[in-house]
Amino acid sequence: MTEESSRELPEKPPEPDSLPAGPILFYNETVIDHFMHPRNVGELENPDGEAVVGDPMCGDQMKVSIRVDNGIISDIKFKSFGCPGAISTSSMVTELARGKSTVEALLITDDDVVLALGGIPAHKKHCSLLGVRAVQQAIQDYLRKEKAEIDRVHEKDISGS
Numbered sequence: 520m521t522e523e524s525s526r527e528l529p530e531k532p533p534e535p536d537s538l539p540a541g542p543i544l545f546y547n548e549t550v551i552d553h554f555m556h557p558r559n560v561g562e563l564e565n566p567d568g569e570a571v572v573g574d575p576m577c578g579d580q581m582k583v584s585i586r587v588d589n590g591i592i593s594d595i596k597f598k599s600f601g602c603p604g605a606i607s608t609s610s611m612v613t614e615l616a617r618g619k620s621t622v623e624a625l626l627i628t629d630d631d632v633v634l635a636l637g638g639i640p641a642h643k644k645h646c647s648l649l650g651v652r653a654v655q656q657a658i659q660d661y662l663r664k665e666k667a668e669i670d671r672v673h674e675k676d677i678s679g680s
Contacts, residue, residue, distance in 0.1 A: 545640050546603060546604070546639065546640070547636070547637050549637045550604070550607045550638075550639055551603070551607075553608075553610040553611055554603040554607040554610075557597075557606055557609070558610045558614050559595055559597055559613035559617070560597065561596040561597075561598070562582070562584050563584040563585070563586055563596050566584035566586060566657075567585055567661045567664065568585045568587065568658055568660040568664065569583065569585070569657050569660055570583055570652075570654075570657040570659075572649060572653045573649075574601075574605075574645065577602070578601070579600065579601030579602065580600045580601065580649075581597055581598070581599045581601070581605065581609050581649050581650060582598045582599075583595065583596070583613070583650070583654055583656075583657045585616075585654075585657045585658065587621060592617055592658075593617075593618075594617070595613045595616055595617050595657075597610070597650070599650075601649070602646065604639055604640070605646040607636060608629075608632050608633075608639065608646045609649065609653070611636050612632050612647070612650035612653075613650070613654070615627050621658045621661065624654060624655075624658060625655055627651055627654065628651065629644065629651050632650060632651060633647050
């Protein structure tokens with residue numbers, strides 16, 4: 520190693536107290552807040568609907584579970600493995616879906632999530648699709664279960680058992 524190249528390298532890593540206090544990201548404060556303090560994290564026991572989706576391109580993955588009362592999403596939880604964009608958009612989509620009817624929640628778009636967050640970097644827009652797809656698939660799972668229950672009751676009524 521030459522004397523000149525050795526001057527370019529720090530002798531030791533910076534002390535923790537000399538590092539910036541927050542993350543150094545190209546995200547706004549709302550996105551950072553949802554990343555650092557995600558809402559609705561966890562899993563529901565015996566959910567009415569659930570889904571796991573992933574993005575094979577970047578490795579992000581999300582699991583969402585919902586509770587539905589009288590057609591309204593009364594509770595929603597998620598677990599996400601991914602970058603700050605994936606976690607913050609997953610957090611926001613759960614906030615947008617909570618309290619909405621299943622039909623209204625199915626209409627949430629990735630643009631709605633990005634707008635609610637005040638924008639995300641263009642190269643991270645695909646992250647917002649992950650949460651939207653997971654919520655949509657959890658609702659579809661719920662609707663399949665509801666239809667199966669209705670069919671079961673209907674079949675029982677017809678057979679007289």
